[in-house]
Amino acid sequence: MSLDKEKIKHVAKLARISVDEAKVDSLTKDLNSIFKFIEQLNELNTEKVEPLTSILNQSLRSRKDEISDGKIREKILKNSPKENEEFFVVPKVVE
């Protein structure tokens, strides 16, 4: 299958990336050549194959449901691009 410009704009919307209109053509070309390459997989019959879900022959450990750290609000907020003492700040979302 091939990806058209509209589809790519839709996927970009899903990924929350604004795409420059001027770049849509070259992006469409690149993505189509990548998908053509990827679609070699269709040569293989995988009907009876179980998908790989883990490469480790062990199941994931569980840990005790306990707080192992905390009281580090300042550290967490330190890298925030815009802060207001105790919170992360985003553009207004409620009118």
Next chain:
Amino acid sequence: MADITNQSLNEIIEKVKTKKISSTDLTKAYIKNIESAKKLNAFITTTFDQALEKAKQFDNKPNFNQLLPGIPLAVKDLFCTENIKTTAGSNILNNFIPSYESTVTKNLWSNGSFLLGKLNCDEFAMGSSNETSHYGNVINPVGDQLVPGGSSGGSSSALAADLTPATIGTDTGGSIRQPASFTGTVGLKPTYGLCSRWGIVAFASSLDQAGPMTKTIKDCAIMLESMSGFDEKDSTSINKKKEQYSKNLKDNIKGLKIGIPKEYRVDNMPKEIDELWEKGKKILKDLGAQLIDISLPHTKYALPTYYIVAPAEASSNLARYDGVRYGYRSKQGKDLIEMYEKTRSEGFGDEVKRRILIGTYVLSSGYYDAYYLKAQKVRQLIKKDFDDSFTKIDAILTPSTPSSAFKIGEKTSDPVSMYLNDIFTVPVNLAGIPALSLPAGVDEQGYPLGLQLIGKALDEQKILNIGYAIEKNCGFKNEIKKWWS
């Protein structure tokens, strides 16, 4: 005094231990080299003052019973370092200062070493030539205008140019082994789960592994021993006894069975790569190993599988960069959604955006089965190829890359031709098994070429031993002229 910085890590450690050089003088020697190598653009951040302070502390109160006593080390800028800017080669993290240290670097420091600086890399480790970094191309010391490989290109360049005695990188599809091959150095991707992923900027979580990049196999064993180990904080970390790779290193490989996979002889492979492979086979045979022809029939599907699995995981991992909690935030955008879109558009480079879009698409409703599920099934077949082979053999020998280092700009216009560079390295990541690349020869232009040794899960010692034997017998010497200083 002879230049200490062109010696191996092991030799340097011996000199520190026997007090032939102090940690301070050693650190000063590297700082001098780094300052005269700005042309290579290997560093994003340097931490000289802090390094000199640590060196002084070591000299005042030395502990020579550590694996890395008083050794300054530069690391890839994908490892979070406490209170030191960590960018992952991206504009979106241009102001990110972690308040924590990655487990792997913490392990290195607790073995006596300290940070010299943070090394350039492809943005979020996505690239094979270090041309996607927001902080500019890195130059391969082997030749002006040559790429150092990627994504750990700053690491390979700095190591080959004597700007650090050893280093670490990360390998998702070849990002340690391919740059090692391009610069005439040794690089090892450990078994998935051997080194903790905690505190490493995530790219594709089921493939990412940190590993050492060094001048010699012995150095590689020392570094692997220093950085690996179980970590509670990584849910996929393997809980096992620590190995003494350097102490157990031996070059007797008599009787080992080495698999030679026919699928690694690809069309249009340069003659020199084939000759290098033959040379490797001959060395092993002469040392008493047994060569066995094997087949890994799904090899050609590894790259297409990788370009579904890796972008899918990346699109999910990179969703966290939203301009809210850390990192870059666009000044544009009227509402929340627009702020996200502008932040991510301005913060990410083209290759990263491309992969996020591929990943978002293959995971999107209606396409998941056709792409992602299909890829996970083929991944199972690729893993099975290796599992079946390892019932008959001890290790596999292949070339590391289909070519030597190429020129900057040579492959940037066609993403697929760039991806093909990882054709020999990617299958190993999909199967979660260890592999190392070691330099074993040069091509017509004198550029280094690497051989790859693949082992079964947790068999690092064996591939290190085989690598040690090849290293001693292949007559490779990295003769880099310091044209940049």
